[in-house]
Amino acid sequence: MNSPLDFINDPVVLRIAKLLLWILAIVIFIGFLRRVLKKRIDNVSVRYKAQKGVEIIGYVLITLLILMAFTVENIKDYTIIIGLFTAGITFTLQELILSIAGSFYIFFVKVYKPGDRIEINGIKGDVIDIDSIYTTLMEIGEWVSSDNYSGRIVKISNAFVFKGPIKNYSMDFPFVWDELNILITYDSDVALAKKLVLEKATDFLSEYTKSSLAKWEEMVEHYYIENAKIAPTLAISPTDNWIAINLRYITDYKLRRITKHELFEQIVQALMATDDKVKLASTTLQLLKIPELDIHLKQ
Structure with a gap:
């Protein structure tokens, strides 16, 4: 009859126990290092990267320990069991494994980083x-x-980094193009309106244009991409009711809303100061009076 000591002294049991103790020690050490880094490093970005680096090193060490624990001489006796067990674990935890692989992919390929604006x-x-x-x-x-x-x-x-597109607003080019439509009446001075809109946009967006030009030149050197016009541009499109002046410009990806608001205010003020040479258009309705009917009936 087998005693409990025989089970404890079994080489496989001892190997697994040692493996679990080493994994526990690594996890505790990683937690200790993370706390030390949090106290010692003041810069948020550097602290975050250091803590993630410690986690990744810990995962690598644990993986190596598991591989070393099973690459022993007696592994031949357990190859079938280990193979079936690994296949079952892989199938059951395929989403988890893919997520962990995705974290390595994000870290090393730099798909995105904390602080980026993305759509996924x-x-x-x-x-x-x-x-x-x-x-x-x-x-x-x-x-x-x-x-x-x-x-x-x-x-x-x-x-999800392996399952679909990732839209990054800030990775290499932290600017986006936006559009603003200014509607004017047909009896307005179109040339004056275009001049004022372009002048206000060029002046207001000068810093964005200058900063984005340097970034775009880096993009052209790094990627197979044609050069683009960074400065504000205009396009005129007539409609049944008004003339639409379409302003296309570049702005910071995080300041798109406030930029459009302030730019529109400045343009409207400039157009309103033209003594009605330029009139802003709006949808109008004309009501027609039905003519009176005079009906005579013959006897």
């Missing part, structure tokens, strides 16, 4: 954290207009 799996927001399983976003949009925060924190599996 139909959800748009600012990245506020990336761990081994999830990417955490501060959501923008949904029931609020433009690029305002909704107030919801969204966690998205890192596995």
